[in-house]
Amino acid sequence: MTLASAYNLPPSTTSAGPSLPAPERTKTRLLELIKRHGPQTAQDLAYKLEVSVPAARRHLCDLQEGGLIESRTERPGGRGRPQHVFALTDQGEASFPKTYSGLCVDVLRHVQHLFGQGAVMQVFDARSAEIAARLQTELSPASPLPVRVQIFVRVLCEMGFDAVLEQEGDTWLVSKRNCPNLTVARQFQELCASELTMYQTLLGVPMTRETRIACGQSTCLYRIGP
Template identity: 95%
Template sequence: MSLAAAPFTSLPTPLPAPERTKTRLLELIKRHGPQTAQDLAYKLEVSVPAARRHLCDLQDGGLIESRTERPGGRGRPQHVFALTDQGEASFPKTYSGLCVDVLRHVQQLFGQGAVMQVFDARSAEIAARLQAEVPLSAPLPVRVQAFVRVLCEMGFDAVLEQDGDTWLVSKRNCPNLTVARQFQELCVSELTMYQTLLGVPMTRETRIACGQSTCLYRIGP
C-alpha cells in the first residue's frame, strides 16, 4: 500500500545572524529608549565590541544616531544610541488608517465639502513650499524636470517622457494610496496643486487608486 506524500510547506528563510542581531538592537532601543553600547551588549548577551560593530553598521545606514545624555538628567554624561526618524519608520505604523478615520469624521461632522477644503489647504501649503524649487520664471522644460524631481523626493517614483508638444509624467508609486482609494478629493486637489505649481494645463489619464499601474499626467496644450 502506498502512502501519499505529505504536502511540503516552505518556511520563511531566517535572517542571517548579524541581521537578527541588528533587528534586536533596533527593537531594544525602540522599547527602552536611548541605550549605551554596554547596556545593549548585556541585554543581547554579546561582547561590547560586537555590539559596537552592529551599532556602527546601523548608524552608517541612518537608522540610529549617537549622542551624549545625562542619565535621569544628572550624573556623568553617557554616550547613547537612539533611533533616527528613518529608524522609527522601520517599525509598523498606522498613519494611513488614522488619517482615513479622521477624514471620515470630518465628513460626517461638517459635510462632504469639508474634506475637500482640508485637502485644498494642504495642497496650497505644499505648493507654496515647493514654488522655490519649481520657479514659474523658468522655461517649461526646466520646470517640468524640477517638478518630477520633487515628486520623487515625495515618494511618488516619477518618470518623465516627451510626447510631441506635451510632457508625460508617470507616478509609479502612491505613498497616499489608502487615503486616495477612499477619498478621491485627494487626487482632485493634487491635480489642481500641480497645475498651480507648473502654471500650465495638466490632465490626469490614469490613477493607481483606480487599479491602474501608474498615475499618468499629460502636461501642455
Template identity: 70%
Template sequence: MTAAPPLPQPLAAPPLPAPERTKHRLLELLKRHGPQTVQDLAGHLGMSVPGARRHLGDLQDQGLVEARTERPGGRGRPQHVFLLTDRGEAAFPKTYSTLCVDVLRHVQALYGEGAVLQVLDARSAELAGRLQTDLPATLPLEERVQRLGAWLMGAGFDAVVEPGEGGAHYIVKRNCPNLTVARQYPELCLSELHMFVEVLGVPVTRETRIACGQGSCRYRIGP
C-alpha cells in the same frame, strides 16, 4: 481499508540568521527606549561594544539608524547616541491610513460632501507653498518638473520624469503610499492634481490612477 496518509504540516518560517536577529533587536530597543549609546545597546543585548557598533554601522548603511551627539540631561560631556530614522520608524506597523479615513469620514458627515476636498486642498496649498521655495517660476519648466519628481521620490511615490511630445513632460508615480485613503476618497488625488498645477503654473492632466486599478499615476505636464 487503508487509512489516508496524514496531511503534510505547513512549514514554519525559517528563523532569521543570527546577525539579522541582532539587528532586529537593535531596532526594537531604539523604538522602545529612544536614543541609546552603543554601550547601552551592547549591554541590553549582552554583546561586545565593537560587535554592536558593527551591526549599527550596517543599519546606518541601510538608512534605518542615524547617529547624533547630545548631552545627557542637557549637560555633562557630549555623547554619541543612535536613533531610528524615518525609514527605520516606517519598519514598524502603523495605522495612519485607518486614522485618516476615519477622520475624513467624520469631516464629511459633519460638514457635507465638499468639506473633504476643502480640507485636502488646504493641505495641498500648504505643501505647494513649501515646494515653491525650491521650484521658483524663474527656473525652466523642465528643471521644476525634475525637482518635483525628486521630491515625490523622496516622499515614497517611486516617481520618474519622462519626456513627452510637443514639449510636454510626464511625471509617473509607480507607488502610492496613500492608496488605502485614495481608494475611498478620490478627493485626495484631486487635491494632489491641484497642487501640481499651483506649483508648476502650467496645465496638468492626470491620465492614469493607481487607485482606479491602473499600474501607475501618470501626469502630463504642459500642453
C-alpha cells in the same frame, strides 16, 4: 522601510525568529531594545542581550553605518558623569510598523461625517495650497515651460512619486509610478482632484490626468500642454 528591509531580511526577522542568522537576530533585538527602553549604553545592551560588550559594539557599529542609530553623550537622569548612549535615528524609528495612513483615513471619515462631504475637499485644498506656496519660487512662471516641467518632475520624485518625463510633440507626459498616499487616495478621490488642481496652478498650463494608480492602473499619467 521595515526592520526586515533595513538589512534585506525576510519579514519574519522582525520577530527575531529562529530562521534568522544570529547576527541579523542580534541587530533586530538591539533595535527593539532601544525602541522599548530609549537610549542605551553598549554595556546595558550587551547585558540585556547576554553577549559581550565588544560583540554588541560590532553590531551597533553596523547599525550606525546603516543610519538606523546614532551615538550621543547624555548624563543619566540629568546628573552624573556623561556617558555614550545609542538612540534611534528617524530612519531607525521609521523601520518600525506605523499606521499613519489608517489614522489619516479614520480622521478624514470623521471630518466627512461631522462636517459634510465638502469639508474633506477643503482639507485637501488647504494642504495643496500649503505645498504650492512652498514650490512657487522653484516653479516661477517666468521660467520656460520645459524648465518648469523638469523641475516639477524632480519635485514629484522628492515627494516619493517616482515620476518620469516624456515628450510627445508639443505635449509633455508625466508618469507617477508610485503613490505614497495610495491608501488615502483609494478612499478619498478628493485627494487626487486637489492635487491635479494644484499641479495646473503651479505649471500655469492645461493638464489632464488619464490614468490613476488608485483605480488599479500601473501609473498616474498626466498630459501637459495645449
